[in-house]
Amino acid sequence: MKIRRILATAVAAAVTTPVLLLTVTPAFADDKPAARTQEKPSIAELEKAAEAAQVAYDEAVAAKIAARDALTALQSDSAPLALALTAAKAVAADAATAKTEADQAVVDAQAAVDALPETATEAERTAAKTALTEAEAAALAAADAKTAADTKVVEADDARDDELVAAARKVSLAQGAVDAALADKTAADEALAKAKEEAGEEGEDEECVSEPKLTTVVTGLPDTVVAGTKVVFKLRVTNGTDKTMDEVLPFAYVHATDGSERNSIEDMVHLQWSSASSTKWKSVDNKHYMDAISPLKAGAHADVKMRLTIDASAPKGNGVTFVAGDYFNEDGTCGGNPDLEGYEFLIAASNEYDDIEYGKPVTTEPSTSGVKPQGGTSAGPVGSLAATGSSSATPQLALASGAALVIGAGAVFAGRRRKAGSHV
Structure with missing residues (x-):
């Protein structure tokens, strides 16, 4: 030996x-x-430890890359929650338009009631008031629809934010794992190199x-x-x-x-x-x-x-x-x-x-x-x-x-x- x-x-x-x-x-x-x-x-055990540390480091780097790619994918406008948010915003926009139109219909119906002449028949007066009542009911429904649509937008926005934060946290944890694995790998490599140096494996042929x-x-x-x-x-x-x-x-x-x-x-x-x-x-x-x-x-x-x-x-x-x-x-x-x-x-x-x-x-x-x-x-x-x-x-x-x-x-x-x- x-x-x-x-x-x-x-x-x-x-x-x-x-x-x-x-x-x-x-x-x-x-x-x-x-x-x-x-x-x-022994040297063999240290070599195995260095190999294991290298494998762990490679796996940590791969995991970090995967986490980073996942975050990038989620940040895309084509990500599922991004699409859901876009759809919710579109519905909310339509609801806002509908509410605006309904509110205008109430204004118009009220103007029609106010514009009835004294000579208007009872039937004409009843029809104008009915139109106003229906316009007010439609405006209330449009307001409720807009409120619901706006709530959906907030929920969709929060869901996407939560998903992005979770993905970013995974990237951070993956980076920490890479740092720790690199430290372990460096220590294992240095221990092996030191052992080989002291053991004189490089250039030492004498048998002791x-x-x-x-x-x-x-x-x-x-x-x-x-x-x-x-x-x-x-x-x-x-x-x-x-x-x-x-x-x-x-x-x-x-x-x-x-x-x-x-x-x-x-x-x-x-x-x-x-x-x-x-x-x-x-x-x-x-x-x-x-x-x-x-x-x-x-x-x-x-x-x-x-x-x-x-x-x-x-x-x-x-x-x-x-x-x-x-x-x-x-x-x-x-x-x-x-x-x-x-x-x-x-x-x-x-x-x-x-x-x-x-x-x-x-x-x-x-x-x-x-x-x-x-x-x-x-x-x-x-x-x-x-x-x-x-x-x-x-x-x-x-x-x-x-x-x-x-x-x-x-x-x-x-x-x-x-x-x-x-x-x-």
Whole structure:
């Protein structure tokens, strides 16, 4: 398997997982929860997610186009409700004309009654009055007809307006769906691209393997670190295999939260390293690696001095240091330990110094049995840290075990249990 493919899983989780809570309990608690690592998506899963996001986006765009076309159709004068409104207006116009004519007939009938001479017969007078009564009745009917026609116009107009508003709302909702689908698609594409980039699928041909016998062990890290102080501890990297590793990259990452265990105070916690060949304190790089140990022979170990500094303004909280190691050989083979070792510590605020038992070191042993230092003794490291720094082509298998989660925005680690003399 390509190590870059392994890395993609962890890196992608960092991109797509919004928050992983650091659940480190206080160092003085009797029972501490074991670390839980969240299952991470593979490249194949990310590709499926990107494909699904693309399909959803395409469907959203199609739905928006359909909604927009429907609105355009309804705005046409030939739309059903538009035609109904036109017909209602025509009827209302005819009713208005009829009412006008009826009203005029009343006026004319009244004039005829008023114009009767004194010599008019009773029959003539009766006929004129009857014509007036009939004209008034016709005028009332015409007025009622006009009122009804005008009401129909208002109803038809309201119906068309309601239809157009509903159609416009659908277009707006469809646009919102397109925006949301585009955001999902962009996030999925970026997660996949990031995973592929970190996995080195482009231009990386080396095959990398899991190597659990490349162990990393921390000793001397206190249970409690007081804000405003520095503590020095040791990271031992051991090649428990029967082959020399040309370059071994130690990995270390420290994360911390305040007492709520939800808010990161990582910017107040600083991790540095030094070695026999590089005695000046250096900050761990932005990918959480130190300079390569070149070489590390079979059965040998190398010690790296670590220094943890916590700002004086840091609040009471909890921390965890993770360590691992990767190797890279000149023949192109590479790999690393798939397990990320975690070590808890309690952060005490500077004003609590007198209330705690400070500086109690914890010594731990590697989980892999049968690992012996070169020459059968633990005295002195073998191999040296190369001053040139870690190669960009060097694999970073430690990330695959969970460390990559810290690279993603907002992502934090889950702490592992650690007791004196052992760690999980």
